[in-house]
Amino acid sequence: LNWMTLCKPDSVVIVLGLEHQKIRDEFGDQYNGVDIHYVYNHDYNKKGNMLSLWAAREYCDRATLFTTSDLLCHPGDIKIFMNAEHDNKILIDSSSSLFLDPDPVKVSIKNGKIVEVLKRMEPDEISGVAIGVYMFSKAVISDLLDTIHDDIKRNDDDKSLYYSVNRIAKKHNIMPVLCEKKEWFDIDTKEEMSLAREYLKANRKDFELVETG
Numbered sequence: 001l002n003w004m005t006l007c008k009p010d011s012v013v014i015v016l017g018l019e020h021q022k023i024r025d026e027f028g029d030q031y032n033g034v035d036i037h038y039v040y041n042h043d044y045n046k047k048g049n050m051l052s053l054w055a056a057r058e059y060c061d062r063a064t065l066f067t068t069s070d071l072l073c074h075p076g077d078i079k080i081f082m083n084a085e086h087d088n089k090i091l092i093d094s095s096s097s098l099f100l101d102p103d104p105v106k107v108s109i110k111n112g113k114i115v116e117v118l119k120r121m122e123p124d125e126i127s128g129v130a131i132g133v134y135m136f137s138k139a140v141i142s143d144l145l146d147t148i149h150d151d152i153k154r155n156d157d158d159k160s161l162y163y164s165v166n167r168i169a170k171k172h173n174i175m176p177v178l179c180e181k182k183e184w185f186d187i188d189t190k191e192e193m194s195l196a197r198e199y200l201k202a203n204r205k206d207f208e209l210v211e212t213g
Contacts, residue, residue, distance in 0.1 A: 002207070003078045004065070005032035013037045013059045014069070015052040017044025048159040054148045063087070064141045068132040070188065072196050074181040075206055081133055086175040088140050090114060090165075091133035093179045104129040104186070105162045107176065114174045117166040128176065130162070131184050140172050 004012055012034055016023055020040055029036055041055045053066060073091070081091045090107065092114075098104055100123070108116035109127035117130060136144060147164045151157050168174070183203075185196040200207060 001027070001031045003073075003075055004067075005034040007065070007082055009034060009065065010062070011035040011037055011059070013039060013056045015039045015041050015056050017041050017052075043157075047157055048161070048163075050148050050151070050159050050161040050164050051157060053161055053164075054145065054152070054157075057145050060141045060145060061138065063135065063137050065133075065135040067134070068186075070186060071132040072185040072187065072200070073131060073133065074179075074183040074203075076181045077179040077184070078133070080180060081135075081177045084175070084177040086135075086177070087137040088172055088174045089135050089177050090117070090130050090174060091179060092128040092176040093131050093182050093184065094128040095182055098129045099123060099126045103188075104131070105160075106130070109176050112175070114169050114176055117162050117169050119160075119162070128178070131179070132186065134165070136174075140168060140174070143171065144168050 001012065012031065014023065014027075014036060016038055017040070020038070024038055027036055037059060039056045039059075041052045043051050049068075053060075077091065081089065092107060092109075099106065102119065105117060105119055106121045106126045107114050107128050107130050108121060108125045116125065144164055147167050148157070151159065151164070183199070185192060185199065187193050187196055
């Protein structure tokens with residue numbers, strides 16, 4: 001919320017599931033002067049997270065930035081991402097040490113464009129890891145939602161969002177924005193939460209509210 005609100009969006013939308021009322025109570029209807037809207041994903045614990053974006057579709061009638069709520073990323077890389085002059089872009093960590101890790105979403109980049117977005121990919125096709133920050137134009141986010149809707153109609157909606165992103169990457173020019181700091185956490189476990197808290201404590205000044213440019 002710190003970095004999102006500094007990017008001066010029209011509003012912030014949070015898609016909720018587990019303990020949704022606690023989150024509403026914690027943040028209320030505004031953060032750093034930006035309105036917050038809440039959406040509930042009824043299938044949050046049953047199906048893939050593609051349905052979280054679908055639940056927020058009424059707010060995606062313009063250029064849309066979205067991210068995963070379990071991601072901590074260095075503000076320097078967020079600034080690079082937001083200042084990159086592309087209508088459609090994904091924040092990428094190009095560290096080859098991550099390529100063999102089965103968990104991160106991999107990307108293949110050809111001729112400067114992202115052409116594939118999947119967890120499983122041939123090693124020689126991997127160019128980087130999509131850490132979880134995306135921004136798409138009105139036209140591309142609309143196409144992404146149409147792709148999700150097609151899957152819903154086929155009862156094929158128990159999938160992660162990256163499958164849908166992969167499909168539209170084959171039709172649109174989606175550009176990579178490369179991390180420089182490469183300091184980020186995808187927080188899935190208590191151990192990762194502890195590491196992220198230690199990192200925040202050691203780098204607190206970097207995470208103070210600073211204009212993004």
